[in-house]
Amino acid sequence: MRFHPNGPSIPDVLLERCDAGRVVFLCGAGVSVPSGMPNFVDLTQYVIEFFDPPVDSEIMAAFQPWLVDQSDQSAVKTPLDQIFNLLHLEYGKDEVNALVTKRLSESLETKDSGREHALIKRISSSQNGVPQIVTTNFDRLFEAEQKGKSLARHEPPAFPDLNFGSTIEGITYLHGRLVDIGSESHPYVLSSADFGRAYLSEGWATNFIRHLLEQYTVVLVGYQAEDPPIKYLLQGLNHDGQYDRSRLYAFDRGLPEDIEAKWRDRGVTAIAYSNHPDLWTSLEAWAGRADDPRGWRASIIAKSQQDPKNLTPHERGQVAHVLRTVQGARLFADTDPAPHPEWVCVMDASVRSANQCRSHGDNAEVFDPRAAYGLDDDLRDISEDERRQGVCNDNLLVWRNEDDNPHDFHRMGGRHLDGFETIPKRLGHLIAWVRKSIASPVLAWWAIRQNELHPRLLHEIDWQLEQEKGLHERARHTWRLILECHRDPRNRQWRGEWFDLKGRVDAEGWTSSTLREFSRAVMPRVSIRPPLGLGEAKPPSSTWENVRPSDLGQFAVQFLEMYDEDLEVPDEILPKVFGILQEQLIITSDLLADIQPASIQIPTCYPNREVNGRELITKGAEVITWFVRLFDRMAAKWPILANAYATTWPLTDRFFFRKLKLYAYSKVNVFHADHVAEGLLSLDQETFWDSDVIRELLFLLGDRWGEFSPESRAQLSERILAGPDQFSYWPDEEFSRLRDKLAAKYARYLELQDCELTAATHERLVEIIGNIPGWRDDWATSVVVEEGSHMGVVGTDETPDAILNLPINAVIPRAKEDLKWDFDSFTEKRPFTGLVKTNPRKALSALTIAGRADDYPVVFWSSLIEALPLDIRPRLRRAFLNRVARLPHAVIAQLRHPLGRWLRDHLAAVLEFDDDLGWAVYDHTVDGILSGGADATKSALGEVHQGGKVIPRSRRTFGYAVNGPVGMCAEALFHAVSGVKPEASSLIPDHIKSRVERLFTAPGEGADHAVSITTSKLNWLMYVDPIWTEERLIPMLAFGHPAAEPAWNGFLYSGRxxxxxxxxxxxxxxxxxxxxxxxxxxxxxxxxxxxxxxxxxxxxxxxxxxxxxxxxxxxxxxxxxxxxxxxxxxxxxxxxxxxxxxxxxxxxxxxxxxxxxxxxxxxASVKAWIGLLDDTGDAFPYVYEAVKRFLVPVETDEHPFYRFTQEISGERPITTRFPETTLDLVNIVTPLVLTRPPYELPQILTLIAETEPRLTSDPRYLRLIDLVERS
Structure with missing residues (x-):
């Protein structure tokens, strides 16, 4: 957490331990420097200047590097404690230390001296508010301005014995306390000899710090990692990366990655800050928190009443920090007015870490949840590999190590009822806040995003719905659907119930049990997925009055998925199965009415009738098709029972039963024609003209028209010609025309099916059709056609028959007409390409004639260039080359890609045919391409998209060059040279080099492509023409050269x-x-x-x-x-x-x-070393000895030791060939504690035990086998 935007990020655990009085600051010289005290370098310089040793003395030689640049950590410098040791030896310890006393006793001229010490005393204090500070400084600034009772002082070697309950309260001077100037003794730890006694030989300082770390968390402030006190302290403790780094922290100035690298190997958790004022500003704020933790917490929670989007990342981080504690979560839940609902987006890492999204349209809104809800210490740009390895941002809505862990939830029997589980207190308070906030659509949006909500949260929401009488009806309805979705276990598991049921029926038959299982399997369920578009990452900002269901999620009803596999249903069980299926369709229809989908695709009841293509049936909807087939069987075997079922189907149901009932009416043995006619005439306008049932209605009328009485036919005809009422999407001025057109389609369809209309009705229909412009009867027949999907392989038809025998001047116009794709046959017609292959002379003549009219169809010129046969006669070849050499530059620019490919592949042969003409064509082509500017030199490769996003890629590469026209022209030049097979230093011809260098000046990305192609041949060019290569090409590889990137890319692409x-x-x-x-x-x-x-x-x-x-x-x-x-x-x-x-x-x-x-x-390197070792064969022990020092413990989701357990190429596993070496390797790279499954470790240990039983008593084996047995 940061107290200020530019301040250090202080770990939560450190702040919380500080609140509990379990933190002790260990302070160095950097704390006293702002008050005017010298740092160690300045103090050393003061002493040396006083004694003024000879310039050539050992002391001056040792100190000289410190005078050049104190901040230069790379320079080799003698440690300052060793320089003091030289001073002690030369001038005497007492005299040197007395001089130190004099310097530190000088009056301080700074106005705010002791300010930093006062802040630390407020932070580093016990719960009673008494400072508890350890310092390696000699000065007495921590004692200044002490209010109330004076602080206890501890001086070496008489430190408090923490193991026997002594308190650390007061000031502990680890290296000695400043004495008065006139004192006889000045006992300071200054020299390397002093440090050696304190930390190594006598070890009183080491022992004290060791005991301190056992009971407190220690924070180093005012030090650098290279300071002598730190070196000796950690050396004395033997502190390294194996220690608990959460017990020892250090503030240090610099970039986080640099600071962490410096301290990590010392076993210290580094806290980086950018500059000293930022540090002290943050510590001042921390002191305010330490004075009153509860008050500070309340002030932070007060911010939660604001929209989190209006706060800065570090302010959101402060609220998140408080919410990681039970006290903070309780305060948050009890705050009135309640916190802003969008704080759930901050708490949920999956929401605030989501990728940005956008709405649709020209002025699309872009929303970045990381900017809106992100915390200051969030990880950015987490890769997919990292996500798979469990790398993620902190999620406040999951159990944390600091949370309590109720034991009654972890039991094999006697668990609480769902919704009454004991839950960690912190999460319980957050659940209470969610429950109180259900009046906001934001919480519904969030709940929909979750794979599964905790049963306790579902119960709390359910309870709140019952209690909150004033809740908006849309909110109540939405939450009921959300609860239903989350409580259905089928939404959380693989839906294989159909296969399970099929297996049971095959094994057991249709028993009472399998019928009950069938009923459960076909039960529909509510499914809600996150919304699409902007709503995928942005919560709704509207109230329940205005929010749309699509803003919250994608509501759907999931039917049974049959996976194109029917169940065999015997006749004797058919009525029961049909009854169960009908009951579930009724429930499904009710669910659909609840979610009100914008549209739903229900398959036709006539899948084999008037269907164009393959009908698209959505997942789950295939059960309707199965239901229709079962009804057909019912109608055939039990027509009366089928009639009874179908009679109950409501025509008001727009989802299933309206369509099904019209289909049932078509069964002659189930419904009498008079009953059907009566039913049809009783339909309201909305049902009769429903476009979703148009096929079922018109097929029914067409099939049974002759059975209806004349009166019924007349009434139905009148009903049809009267047309529908005005649909909501029909404009008023178009209503009459659209009504008559639809009525005419229905009526004319019936006439075309030989359904006789009355004379008056027919005349009226003729009149209506006569008033419809451009009427065609296929409008009527197509009204019942079900349009499906077409599948096939798109091919090309190059048959030239349509233009082969035409006059030359008619070829191009006709070829343009035929240049189309025949959708029904999946064929793209390319007759001109066929003409080029069969009669290239006519094709060239046709293009020549078109060119006289300034018509240069690019598609046909491309065909000529790319498909021209190689074995044409010389005269035709020459004509072709001359024609290309005279094409306008603008046309050349349009043909840049086919011409570039043609030059790359054929220039050498053309030059051999006619050198002058070949270069004329080449130069004219290059002139045309370059005349097109930057757009004409672009590579044919476009942007790379992944997951709907553009992946940034440089276009200055060989991969883009070989697909660019300038790159192809460069390739052509080198093909022309390489065909001559030049010898060493035989030189590239000047006319080639001049053309290459011209391409280096091409506009846009063309120059880069020419450079990349050229440098890909750098080895060969150095061999053939070393002088030109060294003078003209190699300088482009200099990192400061504008062409350095494409030059290196091409060179590296060569692979040599x-x-x-x-x-x-x-x-x-x-x-x-x-x-x-x-x-x-x-x-x-x-x-x-x-x-x-x-x-x-x-x-x-x-x-x-x-x-x-x-x-x-x-x-x-x-x-x-x-x-x-x-x-x-x-x-x-x-x-x-x-x-x-x-x-x-x-x-x-x-x-x-x-x-x-x-x-x-x-x-990563350890995994690579293991990968190297598993292929070393007999050299494994020798290579391992070289690699061993570079191995450290690692955990991974991968299987690095897989090959150590397998026979490779007929050889025994490495483990059985070298069991002890393998044991040592595995022991080194396996951490002390495993958090992931050990994968191959058990098998490796088994092979070791079988191959070399004595190793089972080896301490390394015992440690590893213990880890396996505990995992």
């Missing part, structure tokens, strides 16, 4: 390590390649490729082009962790190349060159 003469020139650049090369968003990551080249130069090259040990090590240090890991994999391939490669090449590089710093021993 630099040729030795080239490596000699490029070596300085290669050594500085990292991290520069890792800063580009290329479609391929070439960082590992460059690392492999450095490895080749180190391992296989000699002389000037080779790398020294220190150069290789420096390069490895500069690489990213991922690149170093990839380099390790490459070493594994080197080791497997030849016999003895492990010993001759890999082991020396690992042992001699690999950086030894601990920060390079990461989880």
């Amino acid at each position: 390590a630099p040729w030795t003469p080239l490596a000699e020139i490029l070596k300085p650049l290669m050594l500085d390649l990292y991290p520069w090369i890792e800063g580009f968003s290329w479609e391929r990551d070439f960082s590992s490729q460059a690392a492999q080249w450095l490895g080749v130069m180190r391992v296989f090259y000699s002389g000037v082009s080779s790398l020294s040990r220190s150069e290789m090590r420096s390069a490895l240090r500069a690489m990213s962790d991922d690149t170093r890991s990839q380099f390790i994999f490459w070493l594994g391939r080197v080791g497997q190349q030849k016999e003895n490669s492990w010993v001759n090449h890999v082991i020396p590089l690992i042992a001699d060159d690999w950086p030894r710093e601990r920060r390079y021993r990461t989880s």
Whole structure:
């Protein structure tokens, strides 16, 4: 949590322990510097200047580097405690220390001296408010301005014995307290000898700090990681990364990643801050909190009544910090007025960490939940791999380590009823707040986003719905649907009930039990998914009066999914199965009425009648088709029973039964025609003209028209010709026309089905149709056609028959007409392409004639360029080349891609055919492309999309170059040269080089593409034309050159390590390649490729082009962790190349060159080392000895030891071949505590025990087997 936007982020656990009086500040010189006290360097300088040792003395030689730049941590400097040791030896300890006393006793001139000490005393205090401070400073500023009772003082070596209950209250001077100037003794810990006694040989300081850490959390302030007190303290404690880092914290200035790296290996949790004023501003605010934790907490919770979007990230972080405690959550829940409902979006990490979303339209709103709800310490841009590994932002709505853990919830029997479970107190208070806030649509939106709500929360919401009488009806209705959705277990598990039921029926038959199971399986359920568009991440801002259901979620009713597999239903069980299915359809219809979907697709009752294409049936709706088939069987076998069922179906139900009843009316043996006619005539207008049942109505009328009485037919005809009432979406001025048109479609359809109308009705229909412009009878027949989907493979038809025998001047106009896609046959017609292949002369002539009219159809010119046969006669070839050479520049720009490809593939052959004409075509093509400007030089590759978002990619790469017209033109030039097979230093012809260099000046991205293509051939060019390469091309690889990015990308794309003469020139650049090369968003990551080249130069090259040990090590240090890991994999391939490669090449590089710093021993590198080791074969023990020092404990979701348990290429597993070495490896990389399953560890230990039983008593084995047995 941050007290201020630019302040340090202080861990929650530290703040909470401070509230409990369990934090002690250990203060260094940096605390006293603002009050005018010297730091250690200034104090040393003061003493040295007083004694004025000779310039060539050991003291001056040791101190000189400190005078140059105190902040330069990279310079080699003698530690200041050792310089004081030299001073003690030269001038005497008492005299030197007396001088220290004099300097520290000087009066302070700063106005606010002691301000920082006063703040720390307020923070680092017991629950009684008594300061409890440890300091390595000698000054007495902590004693200044002490109000009330004076503080206890503790001086070395008489420290309070914390193991025997002594209090730490007061000031503990760890290195001594400033004495008066006239004192005989000045007992300070200053020199290396003093530090050695205090922390090592006598160890009284070490013992005191060790006991302090056992009982308190210690915070270091006023130190740097390199300060002598810290060095000796941690050395004395033997403190490293294996210790609990939550017991020891340190404030330090700098970037978080730098500060954390400096302190991590010392076993200290670093808290970074940007500058000293920011630190003291935050500590001042912390002191205010420490004075009154409850009051501070209340002031923060008061902010929760504001919209969190109006607060800054650090202010939201403060509220989140308070909500992580029981007291804070209770205060939040009890606050009146209630906190703003959108605080649930802050608490839920999945909401505030979601990706930004946008609405639709030109002025689309963009909403970024991370900006609206994010906390100041949230992780940004969590990758998918990290998400899979469990990396996420802090979620305040889940159990936390600091929460209580009610034991009665964890029991195998006798559990509480759902909704009455005991829950951690903090979450209980947050549940109470959610319950009180259900009047806000925001909470409904949030609840819909959840995969599952806790039964206790569901019960609380249910209770609130009963109690809150004034709740808006839409809110009550929505919450009831949400509760129904979350309480249905089928929404939380795989819906395989149909397969389970089918299996039971196959095994047991249709018993009473399976019928009950069938009833449960076909029961519909409410399903609610998060909304689409803007609402996916942004909660609704409207009230219940104005909010739309789609703003809250996607409400749906899920039917049974049958997966295209029917159940066999015998006749004797059919009525029961049909009855159950009908009952569930009634429930489904009621649910649909509740959620009021905008539309629902119910399959037709006539799936094989008048269907164009394949009918699209949504998941679950196939049960309707099955129901219809069952009804057909019922109607055939038990027509009276079928009539009884269908009679109950309400025609007012617009979802299922309106359509089903009209279908049932079509059954001659179930319903008498008079009853059907009466039923149809009784339909209201909305039902009769419902477009969703148009097929069922018109098929019914057409099939049974002849059975109806003349009176019924006349009435039905009149009903149809009268037309529908005005639909809501019909404009008033169009109503009459649209009504008559729809009525005419219905009536004319019946006539076309041989349904006889009365003479008067027919005449009226003729009159209506006569008033409809452009009437066609297929309007009537198509009214019942069910349009489905069409599937097939789209192909092209290049048959030229349609234009083959036409006059030349008629070819292009007709080809344009035929250039269309025949949807029904999935065929795209390309007759002109066929003409190019069968009669290229006619095709060229047709385009020539069109060109005289200034018509240059790009599609046909593209066909000619790309499909022109290679075996045409020379005269035709020459005509083609001349015609291309005279195309207007604007046309060339449009044809840039097909012409670029053609030059790339054919320029060498054209030059061989006619050199002058070939270069004329080439130059004219390049002129045309360049005349089109930046747009004409763009690559054909577009943007890369992933998950609906554009992935940033650089276009200055070889991958884009080979798909760009300028890149293709550059490729053509090099193909023209390489065909000659030039020898070493035979030089590239000047007319080629001049054209290459011209392409370097192309507009837009064209120049980059030419550079990238050229540098991809850098090794070959260095061999053929070293002078031009060194003078013109290699300078582009300099990091400051404008073309450096495409130059390096092309060079690396080649995949070939630099040729030795080239490596000699490029070596300085290669050594500085990292991290520069890792800063580009290329479609391929070439960082590992460059690392492999450095490895080749180190391992296989000699002389000037080779790398020294220190150069290789420096390069490895500069690489990213991922690149170093990839380099390790490459070493594994080197080791497997030849016999003895492990010993001759890999082991020396690992042992001699690999950086030894601990920060390079990461989880990624450890996994890479294990991957290298599992392929070492017989060299495994030797390689492991080299790798061992670089391994650290790691946990992973992957299976790094899989190959250690398997036979590979017929060889026994590594574990059985080298059991003790494997045991040592596994022991080193396995943490002391496992939080994830150990995967292969049990199998490895089993193989070790079987292969080498004596190792089962080895301490390493015993530790690991204990971890396995506890997991």
